[in-house]
Amino acid sequence: MLVLGIETSCDETSAALVSGGDVLSNIIASQVDLHAKYGGVVPEIAARKHVEAIGYVVEEALDASSKSLSEVEGVAVTSKYGLVGPLVIGVAAAKALAYAFQVPITGIHHIEGHIFAGMLSNPQMPFPHLCLTVSGGHTMLVYVKGPCRYEVLGQTLDDAAGEAFDKIAKFLGLGFPGGPVIDRLARQGDRAAFDFPRPLKGRKNPDFSFSGLKTSVVNRFKGRERSGMPLADIVASFQEAVVDHLVSKTLQAASQRQVAHISVTGGVAINSRLREVFTEECARGRYRVYFTMPSLCGDNAAMIAAAGAARIGLGDVAGMDLNVDPSGQLESL
């Protein structure tokens, strides 16, 4: 089934065409530069940019795949989880397209998209598997029993992991977004220079927390001249604490659930140290880890189209009254 996916839940406007597990095109218009000076995504600016970009992005996705709208057999759009103003644009465009071409439409939970990005990248990954999806907007550990069958095992109790990277980068004057710049700078630093706390240690639930860790970094270096700070050592130690927290909680859940396969996805899954530690620890514990390919780690519409193909295939079709649900729960079919 040829599915057109649309994703506008945050600051990327994206459209993609996916057919039978193949990504035919995946166009992403990023607004990251626009939001950089505010140190985070400004919802009204994001919504304005989505309106300007949406048509171009859809046309480019069609051109790049050499498909026309009359060939599209279904439309999938992120309708749950994200910023309301931005979500509205994608849903309005998707409904207009589905109505104009009289094809089924389905609304996708943004996190479900990230879970499918893992499956798109690793078609051989079996069920059940454990999926750690981690980005600037969320951090969640999901037990994936089958296509569209989920059990959320844990999630962040405060900030998302990517948000912690952003806040530390902002505090240290390294710019936005924080993930890539910290990843790069950390390679020159000593990971053991500072012993930052590992959050929620000893707890049985595989939940996550990053605000305490962030505060301990800030408290330790607050008021210090930036020029005198060992920046590379600070970010390397901070990143090590984040990675350690993510990997240990994931493996703890894998052991509790006796799952051998672990999918790592979302914007933060691109972090090189996270990949390194997961690879090492999984080898040691006889787990198999699957990383999402870098082009599908950040927010993109291919993952939404893939989830949509599965949902439409299982009969989950929305009506033209499809609405946005910014805080909607991840639901199984």
Place this chain on the structure above:
Amino acid sequence: MKVLSIDTAGRYDFVVLMQDARILAETARDSANNSLRDIIILVDGVLRRAGLALRDVDAFAVGIGPGSWTGVRVGLTVGKTFAFSLDKPVCGVSSLDALAYEARGEGGLVCPLVDAGRGNVYAALYRSVNAGLVKERDYSAGPVEVLVRSIAEPVVFIGEAVEEHRDTITELLGPQVRFLGEGHGRGRAVGSLALDRLIRGQGDDSLALSPLYLRDPLARALGAGEMAES
């Protein structure tokens, strides 16, 4: 030419299907924040009543605001998506032009008012001449007192923000003002103004078409005496 107009920038959502100057079917409904949920259903209802399909429409007209930021984006996104996906022309019409158009037969000055939140309004000033309109003051946003104070001749006010500011305006301008109500013909006016331009080949680029905001995305509150111009 069959033109389908969509305007969700204000308190009411309008969908109007016209064949040249004739109304084939139309809907006006209190938006109550459900514009996104229901807009396609409203479009479908209007088309069904006219016995037409979306593909039978020759061109699209959309209200581009100013008005509710999220509201205007819903109708505009739907309208431009119809246009680029079906390869049909589209024409964006400002809420203020549409409201003024409704009052074009009144003679003299016409001042449309749209709510801009926190006591502010979006406004412009037009002079009706031989049943046509000439814009005398461009679109702007600001406190109603500032916008109307300088008007020194008989003037007709129209729009959703009129009722809220009726007393203030009367106090400032005295007996030379008249009030025409909320402007329920706005949906039709969007269609008529679009048709005028489409006939002359003056449609908009469907991919580029964007709302008319008149306000900076971060400037939700305009201070007293502060104004934003288009």
